[in-house]
Amino acid sequence: MPRFRDLTGDRYTRLVVIEFADFSRHGKARWHCECECGASVIVLGASMTSGRQVSCGCYRREVAAETSRTRTLVPPEPRLITYDGRTQSLAAWSRETGVSPQLLSHRLAHWSLERALTTRARPYRRGADPDDIHEATATTQRGVTHGQGP
Numbered sequence: 364m365p366r367f368r369d370l371t372g373d374r375y376t377r378l379v380v381i382e383f384a385d386f387s388r389h390g391k392a393r394w395h396c397e398c399e400c401g402a403s404v405i406v407l408g409a410s411m412t413s414g415r416q417v418s419c420g421c422y423r424r425e426v427a428a429e430t431s432r433t434r435t436l437v438p439p440e441p442r443l444i445t446y447d448g449r450t451q452s453l454a455a456w457s458r459e460t461g462v463s464p465q466l467l468s469h470r471l472a473h474w475s476l477e478r479a480l481t482t483r484a485r486p487y488r489r490g491a492d493p494d495d496i497h498e499a500t501a502t503t504q505r506g507v508t509h510g511q512g513p
């Protein structure tokens with residue numbers, strides 16, 4: 364039986380060594396590990412001690428997902444909007460108003476800057492276009508009638 368270091372209880376980034384598993388075809392010790400994500404994996408001890416393997420594979424997947432998300436979602440030029448002396452990205456205004464970036468973008472295209480950035484998200488939606496419904500209701504309540512544009 365080849366000599367090898369007992370790694371039981373050691374932690375390698377996301378992997379915690381639970382117990383010795385077996386020897387690989389090449390006589391290298393393999394270990395039963397538990398990953399932070401909850402997965403159980405058998406890993407070559409040398410892969411962990413050398414830092415080549417730091418998770419069950421979830422770390423690599425997360426990095427890959429993060430990279431592709433960054434590539435697809437970050438626009439080449441973030442849209443900056445200045446209102447009331449403050450310049451912020453559309454995303455920041457979206458967080459502030461609670462309105463989704465898509466809806467905020469829609470509002471900015473159709474409403475005044477002030478109205479778009481000071482009208483908070485309504486807690487619920489009615490109908491296909493809540494903004495139009497809101498307008499119609501407000502107009503009716505005031506007893507004012509006027510032709511609503513398309």
Ligand SMILES: [Zn+2]
Pocket residue numbers: 377398399400401402418419420421422
């Ligand atoms: Zn994992």
